[in-house]
Amino acid sequence: VFRSTLKSVPHTQNLLNKVKLPFGLVIHPFKDLSSLPVISAGTIVRCKRCRTYINPFVSFLQERKWRCNMCFTVNDTAEEFLHHPVTKTYGEPHTRPECTNSTIEFIAPQEYMLRPPQPAVYLFLMDVSHSAIETGYLQIVCDSLLDHLDHLPGDSRTRIGFLTYNGTVHFYRMSEGLSQPQMIIVSDIDDMFIPTPENLLVNLRESKSLVQDLLHQLPRIHTSDAEGEIDTYSALGAALEVAKKLIGASGGSGDGVPTIHPLHWPRGWLKVSWRTPMQGGWGKPPQAPSTQVRDYYKKLALDCSAQQVAIDFFFFNSHYIDIATLSCASRFSAGDLHYYPSLHVVHNPLEAERLSRDLERYLSRKIGFESVMRIRCTKGLAIHTFHGNFFVRSTDLLSLANINPDAGYAVNLSIEDPLTDMSAVCFQAALLYTTSKGERRIRVHTLCLPVAKTPADVFNNVDCVAVVTLLSKMAVDRSVTASISDAREAMMNAMVDPLKAYKETLPQGMTTAGVYVPKSLSLLPLFIQCLLKHRAFRLGVSTRLDDRVFAMISLKMQPATYAMYDIHPDLYRVDDLHEEGGLTVSGREIPQPNILPLTAESLSQSGVFLLDCGWRLYILVGRLTPQSDDSRDRHLVLSRLVQDRTESSMSTTEFLINLQQKLT
Ligand SMILES: [Zn+2]
Structure with a gap:
């Protein structure tokens, strides 16, 4: 639902500049959830100063006080909040649902409505x-x-x-x-x-x-x-x-x-x-x-x-x-x-x-009407760019006439004041909306992350999927304000610069001329290569302008999980499935075949292959199999084999050799 490119947040902008990694959040605020705690509270408890919703990461102090995890204001705990609505216990506010769920939904009282909820x-x-x-x-x-x-x-x-x-x-x-x-x-x-x-x-x-x-x-x-x-x-x-x-x-x-x-x-x-x-x-x-x-x-x-x-x-x-x-x-x-x-x-x-x-x-699908989303973060951090479909009403408030479960958003962050004395920082996204049944609700997501003091700490805790999702959105902006060539260069730098910075953090004498990649970034070169060959950014292949523009729009508005299938679809062989290593879901064995490299070498004439692009699944049937068909749609699968060389682009091996040259 809510993830940060850096799972350990650098304590200063200086450290962030040093590691050369993009810092931001990717958010899927209205995702379909299998379980979502919904509570109906007479009053919704929020910080009196910054209006943060009470959440699992506030601290309860002596004498019925709690400290806000965004602005550190000390608030009074209302008598009502000391009663647990389910267990009926008293005096343990930290056990209430608001304080035990990082995603929760409130049924909003009257004061959250500007007008009666409108019909769909x-x-x-x-x-x-x-x-x-x-x-x-x-x-x-x-x-x-x-x-x-x-x-x-x-x-x-x-x-x-x-x-x-x-x-x-x-x-x-x-x-x-x-x-x-x-x-x-x-x-x-x-x-x-x-x-x-x-x-x-x-x-x-x-x-x-x-x-x-x-x-x-x-x-x-x-x-x-x-x-x-x-x-x-x-x-x-x-x-x-x-x-x-x-x-x-x-x-x-x-x-x-x-x-x-x-x-x-x-x-x-x-x-x-x-x-x-x-x-x-x-x-x-x-x-x-x-x-x-x-x-x-x-x-x-x-x-x-x-x-x-x-x-x-x-x-x-x-x-x-x-x-x-x-x-x-x-x-x-x-x-x-x-x-x-x-x-x-x-x-x-x-x-x-x-x-x-x-x-x-x-x-x-579900739909929310008359919606606004506000993102708050701990004092010292600042939001500076939003990605997605919305109208920015004020610096941190997005106006969303509709919200649907397939919409994704992202923000870039910077560190304005050093987080020196903090061990953790928090982010909160609050989505206020009207349900299709005419009920006003607030869905609150809160995320808490540790603060990192060294480059090694940061490098060991990168969320590569979030990084690639955010980079793709930034690259679309770059293509619009500058050019696609500029965007491609920026993506190359976004891969080369952090790897250079990482190598510098390794003890002298331990490194040779090779490429050093922290484990958390091991897939970054592959994903960057995929982006460079993506319809949105590829060069040297004829691409209709509307196709390219739509590919860019999709990258801007997709949540991370959808974007990743778009950038790097998963390829499986499915004619030799076996139960070994399978998952049992609701009593059924689900085989878990390996994900294959996106290259023609993974395919064979005698196999059947499944390409999972998220919104689309393709099945490629080998020519020597009994079900063989000579579909003219084979190219739809073959065109996604990004690790192969084409007339205008490198194979993965060539790409990595090229990367090595840039790093040494
Ligand atoms: Zn506060």
Whole structure:
């Protein structure tokens, strides 16, 4: 959930500079947890000075006092807190659930609500232009929605609505008393008026049969035959504006605004996105995305964020649509992004299948609304950069219109004041959100780490996975502000510099010309090599810009566990599984095959191999096996064998020789 790149925190910035390792936290704040203690307290105990939530790492002093582990203020312990809610014992506050769980959730009392918890509102925007319809995506999406309507997070107040757009925008009226939904086409997109807004976002429970009707009809209304003309432009911009207006319209006069959760499937050319922002004055599509267009999407996102609305995107384009610009709408509204390049039901069934599976997860996973996250750390430490999709409301407060269990965040840290007299430091991430059932809750994660005084202490306690995750996010920033070449160089330095520094800490005379790597960093060279060959940062291989941009966006918004599968998938041989060394889970034997190096030498013609990329699993069947198939998708596996040499990149052996040269 919460991990630091350095499991022993250097006591000074000087020591941190000396070891040359990145220092930061990677956080997966809303992760699906198998067990989560939830408590309902009348008052939630927090430090009177810095507002830290009481946690297992505070110290209880004499005379009913406790000392905050962030700012060291001494607080009084309330009488109420001395009673244990479960065991009913008295006078042992350190045994309470708040003081024994590093992750805990509070049901928040009234003072944590700015307004009554809002109902979940889902607004789906679907592209029905000719080129979008032709992919067959609409049927998949409507089928998924039909299958999962009952699993959409929410309560009896949940509202739902649909818009479609091509060159015009189409509304669907599902008011009570109608026997079937009515489609309304608005063709004047420059002066959009919303017909009867109250009938466009309807109560899901009351109007369920109309919603189901509509989902059955949509793929029949919008067929590639019926709309055979070539798309000249798309009214995506207008549709987004309307979605924003619908929020205001359905919420009355500004307050009591529902949480809207739009989905967009833009597909087509760049000009789709800038007709609305540049009303009237549109000539040729700009060569490079103008800052004006990007600013438009950012402003849209900030408007939405202010109204607790997140914008999620699903992209299905086969042409360049400038994901970098469109994604601004999600980044600043804490939305989510998905990408299925060249999806086509017939020509690319793998992507179609993936969309269907992802929608299943997307539509039924937990969701938190009206969320904010604050990260606190012990006095002396400072947060200076955030990574992920959010809007920074103040220095340590992130505004997240929505939070989902697949979203990851990270922060870079520095050491402002020496931690000389401390043996440990703490970090706390508090996520305040509204559940889909309309309950206000606070999920609190606290992490406590020892302080290191020597380089050896730091080097022996590095979390290599956290380091690589954080480095990948920093490299994306570097690619955007400088260039990909700069980012690649920075990643090389992030590997070479700490190893040089490590060698200097070894006793003189003990070292030879070889490469010395502390055990905790033994996988760093491999992971850096993987990053250099990753779609986001590779050079010398033709990479479509949208593919590269999406790879970067994914690295920025993924939690560490997902990012690592993306950076270094796990390869197993699965045709000779045996029980030796297996795990027993719920009475079942789960074999544990070895993870193989990502090289063609690991493969054989007679074997069956599994490549685990986290969100995707690939099975490669050897040509000499009875089940052999000559799938044209073999390259999907082969392209992930990063330890092999390619025309433009080194093999692992060459890479290590190169590293050795840099180190000596
Ligand atoms: Zn405090």
